[in-house]
Amino acid sequence: MSELDQHRSLNHSLNAFSEALKSGRFVRMRRLLASLHPAETAHLLESLPPKERLVCWPIINPELRGEVLSYVGDDVRTGLMTGMDTADLLSATEDLDTDDVVDILQDLPGHVMQEVLRAMNSQRRRRIEAILAYEEDTAGGLMNTDVVTVRSDITLEVVLRYLRKYGELPENTDSLYVVDHQDKYLGTLRLSQVVSRSRSLTVREAMSHQVDPIPANMSDHDVAHRFEKHDLISAPVVDKDNHLLGRITIDDVVDVIRDEAEHSLLSMAGLSEDEDTFAPVKKSIHRRSVWLGINLLTAFLAAWVIGLFDTTIEKLVALAVLMPIVASMGGIAGSQTLTLVIRSMALDQLNDKNQRWLLRKEFLVGMANGVIWAIAIAFVTYLWFGNFLLGIMIGAAIIVNMTAAAVAGVMIPLGLKRIGIDPALSGSVLLTTVTDVVGFMAFLGFATLFIV
Amino acid sequence: MSELDQHRSLNHSLNAFSEALKSGRFVRMRRLLASLHPAETAHLLESLPPKERLVCWPIINPELRGEVLSYVGDDVRTGLMTGMDTADLLSATEDLDTDDVVDILQDLPGHVMQEVLRAMNSQRRRRIEAILAYEEDTAGGLMNTDVVTVRSDITLEVVLRYLRKYGELPENTDSLYVVDHQDKYLGTLRLSQVVSRSRSLTVREAMSHQVDPIPANMSDHDVAHRFEKHDLISAPVVDKDNHLLGRITIDDVVDVIRDEAEHSLLSMAGLSEDEDTFAPVKKSIHRRSVWLGINLLTAFLAAWVIGLFDTTIEKLVALAVLMPIVASMGGIAGSQTLTLVIRSMALDQLNDKNQRWLLRKEFLVGMANGVIWAIAIAFVTYLWFGNFLLGIMIGAAIIVNMTAAAVAGVMIPLGLKRIGIDPALSGSVLLTTVTDVVGFMAFLGFATLFIV
Structure with missing residues (x-):
């Protein structure tokens, strides 16, 4: 299917969906929704007036709701979440990356957030609380804590064996981070190096120092600037003592870049960048x-x-x-x-x-x-x-x-x-x-x- | 060095540079420039009034000029290139990725572009002409032709051996593309799969179909939309018969996203997004x-x-x-x-x-x-x-x-x-x-x- 067809077919399904919504044909709506990627569902919700949004929301597969929430804007998200209880929120967020969970939790009232956190398992809660400790608009607030770390004294052969045991790597993993026994950041080992260099090299020999680690309190503006200037795909985040805390991937930075560029446009008309065109x-x-x-x-x-x-x-x-x-x-x-x-x-x-x-x-x-x-x-x-x-x-x-x-x-x-x-x-x-x-x-x- | 220090030190070197420029201390200017990343040099040039820009340009290491050119905006770039002859342009662009070379070539007068193209070796010229055949604002114009391809019937073990022989992979390679004997696109093999799955699996078993290939004539707006919606890092580009032409990486898409968002802001004041604040x-x-x-x-x-x-x-x-x-x-x-x-x-x-x-x-x-x-x-x-x-x-x-x-x-x-x-x-x-x-x-x- 060509992209033009695809584009048409997305527009087509959006139109078909609106028709079905108008005539209250829920079975058809559910079928149409099931054919969409969560990102497309998010786009559909953002293009709907608020009342219709709330009609659609319950029809969306509960397992996908968390991902859909991670794609919609803040304003729309708050609207959708008002009707969800702790159990709903927990099941919606359980398969999400930690940084996306944090984005969602930050929009909840304090006591609801605490309830959701308490209901998580302790490892996940600790990771999420680590991110929550940082302001939303800093590197710490942007980062994801699911990083794969390796030691510097092992060979690439051992790294490969370790990764095979590790199983599925976190999404968008292009690099491993090299740390010492105190979890201090030493360097970055790109997967492209792991596969292209000799297996007998040690991690220390193959790792790169080109990417400076990002301090957790750096502003998201500066993070975006650095990603843009150095064409980065991911970068490690460290605390003030150089302990590795997590990583930032470019997809999160893209949101910052778009928000910043839109901020000037909307602010000049006295609007906020979270402004929902279809707000009540x-x-x-x-x-x-x-x-x-x-x-x-x-x-x-x-x-x-x-x-x-x-x-x-x-x-x-x-x-x-x-x-x-x-x-x-x-x-x-x-x-x-x-x-x-x-x-x-x-x-x-x-x-x-x-x-x-x-x-x-x-x-x-x-x-x-x-x-x-x-x-x-x-x-x-x-x-x-x-x-x-x-x-x-x-x-x-x-x-x-x-x-x-x-x-x-x-x-x-x-x-x-x-x-x-x-x-x-x-x-x-x-x-x-x-x-x-x-x-x-x-x-x-x-x-x-x-x-x- | 903390980021704050780094930021200060970048500002510091910019200020020191301006001082040196004012008093005509070229040796100091050259030393300061040598300490900067090409992206930082580009930023410095963009922040200088046009006359000062032309004073600085010759002091920049000729080997880095191409990379610097790839980072500056269209308007500034045209200004810098007016003084360069074919030999200069050729040596400046020889180490660049094909997509960056194309960006630069497109700003040159037709006959100069032809001259530079003629002076290249035939493989590189063919690759660059393939991109030049597409409009600047399409997937074809955005793509990079340096992709690593593999066949579907070999095992991951063989892929690893092949990659070790291949040597340094192109920048920002997170995936290999799987093609048939006619170079038709079959699927994407992520490096994270190569390292984490069993070596005896075939490429066909380990490859993913999640990423739809992007048709070369898709508009850059739609490309950006797809990258954003699906959190992509790179995606394959194909012609209408599904032949693999190249790949688009997110760093090029980020430029599109920023330009688009700025387009609305600047257009509303009757300005173009290539507008150089320091234009004469x-x-x-x-x-x-x-x-x-x-x-x-x-x-x-x-x-x-x-x-x-x-x-x-x-x-x-x-x-x-x-x-x-x-x-x-x-x-x-x-x-x-x-x-x-x-x-x-x-x-x-x-x-x-x-x-x-x-x-x-x-x-x-x-x-x-x-x-x-x-x-x-x-x-x-x-x-x-x-x-x-x-x-x-x-x-x-x-x-x-x-x-x-x-x-x-x-x-x-x-x-x-x-x-x-x-x-x-x-x-x-x-x-x-x-x-x-x-x-x-x-x-x-x-x-x-x-x-x-």
């Missing part, structure tokens, strides 16, 4: 109001600035007609700069040295684009209103506002970061405030001084 | 002008709408003071909806069935938030201007505009997608046009009808 109406109203409220304050500030010039506007109503153009051009130019700076900050590209260069550059770009568009706008204004002076005033205001926008687009995120506020979240509100206030003030101010 | 002033002015020009047209449209009501504004200047509030609240509400819809589209979450549900939901959320904020704004307006009717009018306009914004936020991206236009790029301009026009029209229109 009530929840969405509440969540978005906050952002609207904050923006309203800045809109009132802009209105107040305009109010300062009401007598000027009364005398020359063309000012009211044209003033949104000044504010809007500043807003667009500023948000281009802001978006670039926020992206560069997320990629750790900015430092003390190049910040000044960037500010100077954006200043020049803003001013140059200001001049170009000022001429165009002044010309159109002159044609429209037959008022030469009005054209000059709007042109001057455009130059001032677009230059200010560029400077604000660099300074606001840098300033916010310095005081520990997320620039992606509050940057755009502050920027619009600046471009509105400066734009209205410049245009109406110039007009008051020179025309009216 | 002239280039940036040119690139951003286009977007500003398009936005200017919509700003003039909004101004024209206001112009229709100039006599009303002359009579009641408070309208001019308050009208930006109506437009701004609509713009914010609409962009929240738009951002969510664009994100859901990128994640393939929207289909015919749930689109209607989403439209209905956003309509309700928009109207409900409209009502909430209409009351607040009407109240403040009454307090500010002591005009009860004006408060009612602005409240009504807010409800109309925020509802329209929500509907537009869903319909615009869906409509654009249907006619094959990227919703992330043009969605926000169209949305602002709608919220400006509807906002001004509703507020000034109501006022003309009921107050003035």
Whole structure:
């Protein structure tokens, strides 16, 4: 079956499923669900409105529910888990990797989490508690504790014999970790080395030191950065005394990378990256109001600035007609700069040295684009209103506002970061405030001084 | 050395490097560069303004230049390569994986690419031409042709012997691919199976069919989706007759995932995902002008709408003071909806069935938030201007505009997608046009009808 067919057939089963759901044909729904990979089931659930989600959830094979939970977003997961009791949660999570179990447990209320933990066998509980001890957004929170370790003084022949006895290796195992008798990390032995080097070599001779172990308290941002930069597939995690705690595999890091990149996009609209597109109406109203409220304050500030010039506007109503153009051009130019700076900050590209260069550059770009568009706008204004002076005033205001926008687009995120506020979240509100206030003030101010 | 120290020391070397660069101390620069991983050198180059980049480039060890090129973004890469001749390019790329070479070649002018290709040995040229035959944004363009293949009828013991003769396996090899005598793909043999299963098993018995081969013409978006959903590390690529062509590894997919997620963020500000923050002033002015020009047209449209009501504004200047509030609240509400819809589209979450549900939901959320904020704004307006009717009018306009914004936020991206236009790029301009026009029209229109 070609991928196109497969893709069609996935879409087809999603549509068929919706049909069956609508007409309440549960047998057909169950059959369709059984044909899907847990990841596809998760995708299907995420694409359903919340009520339909809760109708489907009980039809899903209980043994697969844990894996499905590990694939859905936080927001959707919380919704699905509200109806599950401890026994359900335990059976759903029993076949999962420890890191996925932890992700799920962290979304539960404290007492439910304790109950689920108590019901586990002691080895699994210890492993999971080891991960729970670390913050969710650190290497410790991302890691998986099912690692295969070997000693450095044995030969590859012995390693091969050991692995055959070990049986099925944990998923995505591409490396073994070499530890001493105190469980301290010594190096990484790639499976590709085990199979391609001479069997009489010792582990010490075949192992690699290329991959530095990751400290458990490293932030997930830095972990992702390191995986991306060094094209890693997995990496060992150690505590501060270099004891091996677990490993991080790239599939967990991919989630971090996607979340981070989406974070900037969604934050700039005042949304959270866990935002569920199909969240219930009530929840969405509440969540978005906050952002609207904050923006309203800045809109009132802009209105107040305009109010300062009401007598000027009364005398020359063309000012009211044209003033949104000044504010809007500043807003667009500023948000281009802001978006670039926020992206560069997320990629750790900015430092003390190049910040000044960037500010100077954006200043020049803003001013140059200001001049170009000022001429165009002044010309159109002159044609429209037959008022030469009005054209000059709007042109001057455009130059001032677009230059200010560029400077604000660099300074606001840098300033916010310095005081520990997320620039992606509050940057755009502050920027619009600046471009509105400066734009209205410049245009109406110039007009008051020179025309009216 | 702890990660924090390492991080500090990387920042430290970047700063030290900038210092050395400023004072022209080339020996020190060279020593600092020699201590960096090619990925770190790439990061350093990306963080430098263009002129400094060209000063550094010749100091970098020629043998590492190819790898550095494979890590930098398209925009920066093109800048660095302009000064290199065929011999330079050939020596820089000779140690690279075929997929990385292709990435670099694709950025060269056609005749230079041909020259570099001609200078390669025939096996490498054939491999690279095989990838070049596919579009850059397909599985074929992403794949790497250095795969290790085995036959299905041999035992794992024989596989192990073969691998020892093979020597160093290609980077990130976690699987071997099983093919028949016509090179048709049969299955995947994971190294973890080779080491953990009995040596007397045949490849056929130990291989897995879990991973469906990826057709070479599958889009990189779908490839990324499949890797993410199934937590893959590598996957085989086949042509339409199921002949094995190569493999895709997750490190290449990570780039696709990051680019996609960033695409939405940057497109919404009219920027391209290859945008270099430190691009020269002239280039940036040119690139951003286009977007500003398009936005200017919509700003003039909004101004024209206001112009229709100039006599009303002359009579009641408070309208001019308050009208930006109506437009701004609509713009914010609409962009929240738009951002969510664009994100859901990128994640393939929207289909015919749930689109209607989403439209209905956003309509309700928009109207409900409209009502909430209409009351607040009407109240403040009454307090500010002591005009009860004006408060009612602005409240009504807010409800109309925020509802329209929500509907537009869903319909615009869906409509654009249907006619094959990227919703992330043009969605926000169209949305602002709608919220400006509807906002001004509703507020000034109501006022003309009921107050003035």
